[in-house]
Amino acid sequence: MAGESALSFSVASVVEDVLNRSQGLDLDSRRAQEAAMRRYEGAAWLRKTVGVVGAKDLPAEPSEEEFRLGLRSGLILCNVINKVHPGAVPKVVESSCDPAAVPDGAALSAYQYFENVRNFLVAVEQMGLPTFEASDLEQGGKSSRIVNCILALKSYSEWKQTGGNGTWKFGGTVKPTTPSNGKHIVRKNSDPFTNSLSKSMSITSPETDNSKMHSCSSLSTLVRSVLLDKKPDEVPILLESLLSKLMEEFEHRIANQVEPQKPAPKDSPNLNGNRTLLKSTSFNIKKVEDKPSAMVMEDKSSHKNSIFEEETRRKHLKHQMAFDEQEEDIKELKQTLSTTKAGMQFMQKKFHEEIQNLGHHVLGLAHAASGYHRVLEENRKLYNQVQDLKGNIRVYCRVRPFLGRQSNMTNTVDYIEEGTIAINTPPKYGKGRRSFNFNKVFGPSSTQGEVFEDTRPLIRSVLDGYNVCIFAYGQTGSGKTHTMSGPKDLTEDSQGVNYRALNDLFVLAEQRKGTLQYHVSVQMIEIYNEQVRDLLATEEIRNNSQNGFNVPDANLVHVSSTHDVIDLMNLGQRNRVVGATALNDRSSRSHSCLTVHIQGKDLTSGGVIRGCMHLVDLAGSERVDKSEVTGDRLKEAQHINKSLSALGDVISSLAQKNAHVPYRNSKLTQLLQDSLGGQAKTLMFVHISPELDAVGETLSTLKFAERVASVELGAARVNKDSSDVKDLKEQIANLKAALARKEGEHEGMPSSPNPNLQGGGDLFTEPKGPRKPTGDVGNSNSQVSKKYGSRQRRQSFDLDELLGNSNSPPWPPVSSPGEDDREVGSGEWVDKVMVNKQDGGRWEYLAREESFCGTSDEVDAATSDSSEPDLMWQFSHSKLATNMNAKPTRSLELSSSRTMISNVGASPSRKMTTQRGGRAVEVKRKTGNRK
């Protein structure tokens, strides 16, 4: 039947489809499993039917070989066919030999073999059942035909047990071969068993229980074989697919019942044995087909509906589950997303916090760094202020760069920091590295501008009334002239300190012209071979002093612009003695000094400020042997070295605070005396060459500079003349003193040591007009110095100040009742000297120490007295410098506890007066006569 074939094929297709879906399905192994199942089925039936035959039990699940060997004797086969169809093999040859002695597979006798198997095969053939060749029992691999035969016999037996009604499923009516049961096994054709089986698996199968059982068992076999190698989780899907395919087939089948049947396609060879088994599942369909058509339709419809509903429900359930699962997944994803979002937000917040903290931290650091730098700067300022207060000589070190093709390989400078320079010293100079500290160190790359920048404050202080001295020290060729003046080919950038300083002075003077009127004049001298020479002399250079030191007579030229100064300096440079040496072709063999005098008048107060600045370019401090000089050059070098060593002695004495400082040992030290020992601000530029062969000079230069840096000069003092304000202040003080005295009189207690000596009024009023700056080298000529000893420290003060022209006298007024106060006579020694400052009767100390009072001649006589060698006397009074047109001023230098007071004139009454600006000042001694 075409429809049946189609269904068979479709069912087979379903299985094929399912099989295809289960990827990797091994058809061979399935086929083997199928064969085994069939073999087991046959074996089970044989065991059940014949039991143990010939003491040889067939295994329940025999292998192919076991199955073949078990049946090989033909005994089981003959017995079973006789059971099914009694008398089918009339004579069965039993084995005569001991079965135990005959191993499996051992050949039986040919007779036995032939007789039994032949009889069985004949009987089977007569029954129309599938048969096999006798040789199939002899060789392995052919058991399938044997199994087919056994299963056909089994089927026949089962059919027979049901009563043998109808058509036997293996084809046609079986005619019993023997008259005993009246039935004949009729073989329908001689097709091989497989063909018969294939055909018999068609829808033509009878509706017998046996047939049903067979179909069920085939179906279960099919299902088992399909699911055998599946994983548990694959089974539901596979079954579902199988069922849905069956459903489809069923529906298709139903539809085919109504529609004209299509011809069935041919069997697909791919389906092989599996499809054969599947065909047995068609029995249910056949059942339906055999019902009356109305009932069938009804059944079909309700069945279809219920199946459809069930399927829909299952689908819905499945969808619902999938949906639920997806919903759950989405929920989880949402949860994860929100957690991640929250995490990100948290991290973002943390990140911002961190950034902010970092920002604060960086800000704090920047603040701290700027604070640190501010503190450093303040420290530097404070340090400089302390230096100023202590009056230390400032020392700036400058390292000359390598010149020309000189190699950096020979550099002796190890490193340079703010104020420190370290020199690599060869072994013969001691340890490997030596460092020196100065106020500032300029490296080879420092420019002229940078060097001047640190010098500028000093220049400015000249305009404020300070004396300033800047001098350049260093070996020949180390860059002294470069620093002070600049290189030969001068440009604006390469200008040295001199030009820049004067330029600054003019700029500042210009800036201050609204309040101060400055008058600037310049001197330029040189010391060559211990001779002082005026470099600004347009004619022949004069040298008319007895000792060769004639600076006060040197030209003092008024300048009003930088241009004037440059012209003058060029003139001075031309006049300067310059000689060529092996070390430096432009080596100046003299010390040169440019002195700038400043006088500023306060336009509102009328006060006068005076300042003086020495700019000194010393001659080179090289070794004589090295410079290869002879003759005149040798003499020059010796003078230079002598004056520089005198400078060294002065520095050493000052550093050790010796009472005696040997200024007079050279013209140079005399020139610098006021700068080194006075109240000036002094700066030394120490220069060094970086070359290795200069390391000896470099080290000695730096050591010298270290000593210079330790010299304390005392606080610099401003040269400022007070005017009306100061006078008014004094008047107020006098009035107060007068008031106090009056009150004292009323109470009967004299407030003045000697009221009889009151009077004098404006005797101490400061004389107006310019004066010679105290730092001027001209003072040296009038200095009186006598060496009596060196134990005591020298003090210095200005007589004017002492006499009350300062707001703060050096000592507070002291009144000691009971002391013997009286006027001193000229040429007298007294313990203390007081002067009557004003008519208010205010007496103040002129000197607290033992003092000598007298005229200039008497003082000169006294100082020439060498009878007291333990004391050093120094007295100076100003001598009018002719070219300064200044009025005389006076200063005292106290030495130890003794004072010389000069310019003291004796009145006819022997009452002492000092002369000041042509006025007399009363003087009295505080205690009795000198013992």
Ligand SMILES: Nc1ncnc2c1ncn2[C@@H]1O[C@H](COP(=O)(O)OP(=O)(O)OP(=O)(O)O)[C@@H](O)[C@H]1O
């Ligand atoms: N800082 C510098 N930068 C560039 N060149 C320099 C520097 N210092 C010095 N020189 C050069 O080195 C050479 C010697 O310098 P300078 O004449 O100033 O030495 P000096 O110490 O004055 O010598 P002397 O003691 O013989 O007078 C010059 O050619 C000068 O231009």
